Amino acid sequence: MIGPFATATEFCEFTGFALPDDLARLQANLMLASSKIRNYCDQVLSFVEDDVITVYPTASTFLSLPERPVVEVSDVDVNGVTVTDFYITPRGIRSGSVASAGSTWSSGATVTYSHGYAETDPEFGVFRSICIEAAARAFTMSERPAQGGALVESVGFAPQVFLTEDDRLQLREFMRGPVR
Numbered sequence: 001m002i003g004p005f006a007t008a009t010e011f012c013e014f015t016g017f018a019l020p021d022d023l024a025r026l027q028a029n030l031m032l033a034s035s036k037i038r039n040y041c042d043q044v045l046s047f048v049e050d051d052v053i054t055v056y057p058t059a060s061t062f063l064s065l066p067e068r069p070v071v072e073v074s075d076v077d078v079n080g081v082t083v084t085d086f087y088i089t090p091r092g093i094r095s096g097s098v099a100s101a102g103s104t105w106s107s108g109a110t111v112t113y114s115h116g117y118a119e120t121d122p123e124f125g126v127f128r129s130i131c132i133e134a135a136a137r138a139f140t141m142s143e144r145p146a147q148g149g150a151l152v153e154s155v156g157f158a159p160q161v162f163l164t165e166d167d168r169l170q171l172r173e174f175m176r177g178p179v180r
Contacts, residue, residue, distance in 0.1 A: 054109070061104070
């Protein structure tokens with residue numbers, strides 16, 4: 001299971017809220033915010049090592065992989081035979097064979113690859129800050145908790161985690177593009 005983009009400690013450091021005794025609600029909101037980010041982008045985004053996928057046949061020399069960016073490809077099998085004549089792009093793999101363009105992927109392939117962003121990548125920091133801000137909105141009535149606002153629980157409103165238009169603009173570049 002992929003975890004949230006931020007921890008409860010990171011949330012409290014970012015927002016200035018005290019670390020609560022019961023972390024369950026805070027962790028649930030961070031997980032919900034992370035899920036909303038992943039759902040909006042239609043990507044896992046977090047680093048996943050050695051994910052295995054079977055890709056449909058294509059006549060193209062390019063084999064698009066669903067999770068991006070592609071970081072490493074450790075194995076490619078076509079009809080049970082290992083293929084090594086390819087190179088990696090951020091969106092997938094391209095056949096290195098120019099003799100018969102696309103013939104490598106005309107039977108599809110099973111690909112083992114690593115994808116996504118490590119916690120040390122600058123892009124992951126974008127996900128972390130959006131996650132924290134979305135979770136923080138669930139604790140306050142203000143869109144920006146640093147600017148003040150009452151705790152939602154103290155005024156009787158149910159918490160709601162959502163992405164703002166600004167969040168969506170920042171995430172747009174990470175959305176899954178068309179698969180060719």
